[in-house]
Amino acid sequence: MSMKTSHATFKERIDIQMQDDYMRQSVANAQERMFTNRAKAAEALGNWEQWREMGKEIRQHVLENLDYYLEQLSDKVVENGGNVFFASTAEEARGYIEGVLKEKKAKKIVKSKSMVTEEIDLNKAIIGLGCEVIETDLGEYILQVDDCDPPSHIVVPALHKNRTQIRDIFKEKVGYQGTNDPEEMTRFVRQHIRHDFLEADIGITGCNFAVAETGTVSLVTNEGNARLATSLPKTHIAVMGMERLVPTFEELDIVVSLLCRSAVGLPLTGYVTALTGPRESDQCDGPEEFHLVIVDNGRSAILGSEFKDILRCIRCAACVNTCPAYRHIGGQSYGSIYSGPVGAVLSPLLGGYEDFKELPYACSLCQSCNDVCPVKIPLSDLLLKHRRVMAESKLTPLGERAAAGFFNFVNARPALWGKTVKAGAKVANATIKDGKMPFNVGPLKDWTDSRDLPQPDGESFRSWFKNRQQTKGDQQKNEAGDHHD
Amino acid sequence: MTNPARLQNRTAFLENIAKVLDRPRRTQAPVRPALKYRCHQEVMAGWSPDQLRDRLVDYTENALGAKAIVTTKAQLSRVLSEACLAYQQNTLSDDGKDVVLSADVRLQAGIDINQLTQAGLSLYVWDSSLGYDANIRACERAKVGVVFAEQALAESGTMVLYSQVEQGRVISLLPEASVFIVPKSAIVPRLTQATAVLTEKAKAGKRMPSCINFISGPSSTADIELIKVVGVHGPIFATYIILDDQ
Amino acid sequence: MKVNFFVTCLCDTVKANVAKRTVALLEQLGCEVIFPEAQSCCGQPSINSGYVESSKPAMKSFIRAFECNDYPIVTPAGSCAAMVKAYPEYLRNEPEWASRAQAVADRLFELTQFVVRELGVVQLGAKLVGTAVYHPSCSLIRKLGVRDEPLSLLAEVEGLTLLPIDNQETCCGFGGTFSVKMGEISGEMVKEKVRHMSEVTPDYLIGADISCLMNIGGRLHREGKAIKVMHIAEVLASR
Numbered sequence: 001m002s003m004k005t006s007h008a009t010f011k012e013r014i015d016i017q018m019q020d021d022y023m024r025q026s027v028a029n030a031q032e033r034m035f036t037n038r039a040k041a042a043e044a045l046g047n048w049e050q051w052r053e054m055g056k057e058i059r060q061h062v063l064e065n066l067d068y069y070l071e072q073l074s075d076k077v078v079e080n081g082g083n084v085f086f087a088s089t090a091e092e093a094r095g096y097i098e099g100v101l102k103e104k105k106a107k108k109i110v111k112s113k114s115m116v117t118e119e120i121d122l123n124k125a126i127i128g129l130g131c132e133v134i135e136t137d138l139g140e141y142i143l144q145v146d147d148c149d150p151p152s153h154i155v156v157p158a159l160h161k162n163r164t165q166i167r168d169i170f171k172e173k174v175g176y177q178g179t180n181d182p183e184e185m186t187r188f189v190r191q192h193i194r195h196d197f198l199e200a201d202i203g204i205t206g207c208n209f210a211v212a213e214t215g216t217v218s219l220v221t222n223e224g225n226a227r228l229a230t231s232l233p234k235t236h237i238a239v240m241g242m243e244r245l246v247p248t249f250e251e252l253d254i255v256v257s258l259l260c261r262s263a264v265g266l267p268l269t270g271y272v273t274a275l276t277g278p279r280e281s282d283q284c285d286g287p288e289e290f291h292l293v294i295v296d297n298g299r300s301a302i303l304g305s306e307f308k309d310i311l312r313c314i315r316c317a318a319c320v321n322t323c324p325a326y327r328h329i330g331g332q333s334y335g336s337i338y339s340g341p342v343g344a345v346l347s348p349l350l351g352g353y354e355d356f357k358e359l360p361y362a363c364s365l366c367q368s369c370n371d372v373c374p375v376k377i378p379l380s381d382l383l384l385k386h387r388r389v390m391a392e393s394k395l396t397p398l399g400e401r402a403a404a405g406f407f408n409f410v411n412a413r414p415a416l417w418g419k420t421v422k423a424g425a426k427v428a429n430a431t432i433k434d435g436k437m438p439f440n441v442g443p444l445k446d447w448t449d450s451r452d453l454p455q456p457d458g459e460s461f462r463s464w465f466k467n468r469q470q471t472k473g474d475q476q477k478n479e480a481g482d483h484h485d
Numbered sequence: 486m487t488n489p490a491r492l493q494n495r496t497a498f499l500e501n502i503a504k505v506l507d508r509p510r511r512t513q514a515p516v517r518p519a520l521k522y523r524c525h526q527e528v529m530a531g532w533s534p535d536q537l538r539d540r541l542v543d544y545t546e547n548a549l550g551a552k553a554i555v556t557t558k559a560q561l562s563r564v565l566s567e568a569c570l571a572y573q574q575n576t577l578s579d580d581g582k583d584v585v586l587s588a589d590v591r592l593q594a595g596i597d598i599n600q601l602t603q604a605g606l607s608l609y610v611w612d613s614s615l616g617y618d619a620n621i622r623a624c625e626r627a628k629v630g631v632v633f634a635e636q637a638l639a640e641s642g643t644m645v646l647y648s649q650v651e652q653g654r655v656i657s658l659l660p661e662a663s664v665f666i667v668p669k670s671a672i673v674p675r676l677t678q679a680t681a682v683l684t685e686k687a688k689a690g691k692r693m694p695s696c697i698n699f700i701s702g703p704s705s706t707a708d709i710e711l712i713k714v715v716g717v718h719g720p721i722f723a724t725y726i727i728l729d730d731q
Numbered sequence: 732m733k734v735n736f737f738v739t740c741l742c743d744t745v746k747a748n749v750a751k752r753t754v755a756l757l758e759q760l761g762c763e764v765i766f767p768e769a770q771s772c773c774g775q776p777s778i779n780s781g782y783v784e785s786s787k788p789a790m791k792s793f794i795r796a797f798e799c800n801d802y803p804i805v806t807p808a809g810s811c812a813a814m815v816k817a818y819p820e821y822l823r824n825e826p827e828w829a830s831r832a833q834a835v836a837d838r839l840f841e842l843t844q845f846v847v848r849e850l851g852v853v854q855l856g857a858k859l860v861g862t863a864v865y866h867p868s869c870s871l872i873r874k875l876g877v878r879d880e881p882l883s884l885l886a887e888v889e890g891l892t893l894l895p896i897d898n899q900e901t902c903c904g905f906g907g908t909f910s911v912k913m914g915e916i917s918g919e920m921v922k923e924k925v926r927h928m929s930e931v932t933p934d935y936l937i938g939a940d941i942s943c944l945m946n947i948g949g950r951l952h953r954e955g956k957a958i959k960v961m962h963i964a965e966v967l968a969s970r
C-alpha cells in the first residue's frame with residue numbers, strides 16, 4: 001500500500017464512510033476510551049506539561065542537528081556489524097531492500113507494523129520479487145488478509161471493522177472455523193502464522209526511535225510479533241523515517257514514556273525492545289545480519305520548510321483520538337495511510353496537494369489536537385499554513401478566491417463596511433423567516449443541510465448605537481438647555 | 486574506518502540535510518542540552534525497596550493480568566516448581582511439557598535443579614553452543630521459559646532482559662508462559678533508572694547487548710474492537726518471582 | 732472607566748441584542764462605552780481560509796480603528812478576540828505594524844475575561860430560573876485560556892443550575908468557513924453536540940461565542956427542541 005490509499009475524491013470517500021454506522025460508532029467509542037486512558041495516564045504520571053516540554057525540546061534538538069546524529073547513528077550501526085543504507089526516495093529504499101532479498105534468496109518475509117514501509121509501498125515490491133510477505137501485527141494481518149484494506153488509524157489499523165466482519169474475512173480467506181470472539185480469533189492467528197515466523201528468511205520492522213549514541217533501534221509493541229520477527233529470521237531489516245531518532249538512552253526514556261502514555265494510556269507497552277546490530281557472534285538466536293534503511297522520501301523538504309514542526313511527531317495518534325472531524329469521517333476518508341490531524345498535515349507534504357488538498361480543511365480549528373500532542377506540535381496552526389500555501393499559490397477554487405478578495409476589499413474600507421453591515425442587517429431581517437431564506441444555494445445550502453439560520457434581531461447594532469448616542473446627546477443638550485432656561 | 490559497502494549514500498544524504506537547514510554540515514557533536522526538568526527522576530524518588538516491591542506487585546497483578554510472587558532464596562526452587570507445574574496443567578494444548586531454563590549464573594546459582602526435576606518438571610537448560618536449531622526447537626515445544634531479569638520497573642510492572650550467551654531472546658518469547666526471576670534489590674522506580682544504566686554503559690564505550698527487552702506482562706492486543714486480549718504472538722501467561730534478598 | 736466596544740460582524744448584523752446587552756452590562760459596571768465606528772470584521776473567514784496576504788489591509792484597518800484611544804477593548808466573542816490576538820504573528824514581517832497589532836491585542840479582552848479578571852466582579856445581580864448547558868467554546872478555552880471566568884459568573888446567577896454533558900469541551904462543529912466548506916462533517920458534529928445536550932433536557936443553552944450559539948441553535952431549531960439559546964451577556968442581564 002502506498003501512502004495514497006484511494007482514487008475516489010474526498011467528497012466521495014466521506015459520503016461512503018459517513019454511511020458506515022458501525023465504523024462511526026466504533027471510532028466514537030475508541031476515541032472516548034483512548035482519550036480517557038491517555039488523560040488518566042498523563043494525570044497519573046504528574047507534571048505532564050513538563051514532560052511535553054522535554055519531549056518537544058528533545059525532538060527539536062534532534063531535528064536541528066539531524067545530520068550529525070544520523071552520521072553518529074550510522075557509524076555506530078556499522079561498528080556494531082550492521083549495514084546502513086540512506087534512501088533519498090521510496091524507490092531507492094525499495095531498491096536496496098529488494099537487493100537484500102535477492103542476495104539472501106529470500107522466500108518468506110515476516111513484517112511487524114511499520115508506517116514508513118507502507119509509505120514506500122514496500123509490500124508490493126516484495127511480492128513483485130515472488131516472495132511471500134506476512135503482516136504479523138494482528139490489525140495489519142486482518143487488513144492484509146482482507147485484500148489489503150487501507151488502515152483507518154495509525155495505532156489501531158483495523159479499528160473500522162467489527163468482530164463479525166473480521167470472522168467473515170478469516171472464514172473466507174484463511175479457513176477459520178470459529179466464532180467471532182476476539183480471543184478465539186486472536187489465538188487462531190497465533191497458531192496460524194507461528195510457522196511463518198519460524199520459516200521466514202527475513203524480518204522487516206519499522207523503528208520507533210533509534211538511539212544515535214549506541215546505534216540502537218527501538219520498537220514499541222504489544223503483541224510479541226516484532227520480537228519474533230527480530231529473533232528468528234537470519235536477517236533483520238529495519239526501516240526508519242530519517243527523523244525518528246534521539247541522541248542517547250537518556251532521551252529515549254522521555255520519548256518512549258510520552259509515546260506509551262499518549263498512544264495507549266499505559267506507562268509502557270507490553271514490549272519495548274532495543275536492538276543493537278546483529279546478534280553477538282557467541283549467541284545463537286537473533287539475526288546474523290542487520291540492515292538499517294534510513295528514509296528521506298520528502299522529509300528533508302519538510303525540514304527546510306515552515307512545516308518542520310511536524311517532524312517532531314512520534315506517531316502516538318493522540319491527535320487522532322481527540323479530533324472531532326476524524327470522529328465522524330473515520331480514517332479511510334483521509335485517503336492516506338496517515339489519518340487524523342497528523343495525517344492532514346503530513347499527507348499533503350509527503351504526497352502533494354493534488355491528492356490531499358481537502359485534508360487541511362477537514363478541521364474546525366478547535367485546537368484540541370494541539371492540546372494533547374505530547375511533543376507540542378501546533379497541528380492546527382500547520383493546517384492553517386497549508387490553507388495559506390494553497391490560497392496564495394492559487395490552488396483554491398476561483399469562486400472562493402473571488403469571494404475572499406471581495407470580502408477583504410470591503411472589510412478594509414470602514415465606511416463601505418459600515419454601509420454593508422447596515423444593509424446586511426436589513427436584508428437578513430427581511431428574508432430570514434423561521435430559520436430559512438427564500439433562496440437556498442451555495443454556502444447557504446451547505447449550512448441549512450443540517451441546521452436553520454439564526455433569527456435576526458432587527459437593525460444593526462451600529463445603527464442602534466448611533467441613534468442612542470444621538471438621543472442621549474439630544475437629551476443632554478435639552479437638559480443643559482432646560483438648566484439655562 | 487567503516488566499510489563503504491556497508492554504509493551507502495550517506496554523504497549526499499547528509500549534505501542535503503545540512504543544505505535544507507541552511508548551514509554547513511555538522512560533523513562535531515552538538516552540545517546536548519541537559520533535560521529541562523527532573524520530573525522523570527522524581528517519580529517514586531526516595532521509595533524504599535519494600536515500597537517499590539509492593540508497587541511492582543500491585544501493578545503486575547491488577548493492571549497486567551500477570552502473577553507476582555514474593556519469596557526468599559530458600560524457597561525459590563519450590564516456588565518456581567509450583568509456578569511451572571501450574572502452567573503445565575493450565576496450557577492450551579498437550580504437546581510438550583518442557584520448561585526451558587536460562588543458563589544465567591545468577592539463576593542457576595539460586596535454584597536446585599534436582600528439586601525441580603523431582604517436582605516432575607522436564608527441564609531444558611539454554612545452551613548456545615548447541616546452536617540455533619536445538620535451542621529454538623526446545624523453546625518452541627516448551628510450555629514455560631524461565632529467565633533472570635537485570636532490573637524490574639515498579640511503575641510499569643516491567644522486567645528488563647539483556648540478551649546474553651546464557652540467556653537467549655526466545656526463552657521469554659516462544660513458550661506459552663514466561664517466568665521471570667528478579668531480586669528485590671534490582672527493582673527501580675521506572676524506565677529512567679534502566680536507561681541510565683545503558684547510558685553509563687555507552688559512556689564507558691561498551692557495546693549494547695544486541696537485544697534489550699522491557700517486558701510488561703504477557704503479550705496482548707486490542708486490535709479487534711479495542712477489546713484487550715492477553716496472549717497474541719508472544720507468551721500468554723507471565724509470573725514474576727521477586728526474591729527478597731534484602 | 733472608558734472602554735471600547737468591538738461588536739463583531741455577527742452581533743452587528745444579526746445578533747444586535749447580544750451587543751446591546753453587552754453594552755448595558757458594561758454600563759451597569761460603571762463603564763462608559765465607546766463604539767469606534769471605523770471598526771470592521773476581524774477577518775476570520777478570510778484569514779482562516781488561508782487568504783492571509785489579502786487580509787492584511789483589513790487587519791491594518793482594524794488596528795487603526797482601535798488606535799483612536801488607549802482604553803481597553805471589550806468584545807462578546809472569544810473567537811474574534813483570538814483572531815485579533817493572532818495579528819502580530821501574521822504581521823511579523825512588518826515590525827511597525829506587528830507592534831501596533833500587539834498594542835491593540837494587549838488591550839483586547841473577551842467580555843467574561845474583562846468582567847472577572849479586569850473588573851474583579853462576578854456578582855451582577857442576575858436571575859434566571861431553570862437548568863442550562865454551558866458550551867465552552869474552543870476559542871475561549873483553548874485559544875484564550877478562558878475556562879473558569881464564564882463559570883464563575885454563571886455560578887452567581889440566581890435560580891440557574893448548570894448541567895454537565897458528555898464531551899462538554901468537544902467542538903460544536905462551527906469552525907467558521909468549515910461549517911459550509913465541510914458542511915457534512917460540521918453537520919455531524921453539531922448533531923452530536925445537540926444529542927448530548929438533549930440527553931439532559933436543559934431549559935437553556937448558554938455560551939460566550941455567538942457563532943457557536945448560531946450553529947448549535949440552528950440545529951436545535953431544526954430539530955424543534957424547546958431549548959432557549961442565550962449568550963452569556965443576555966443571561967447576565969436577566970432579572
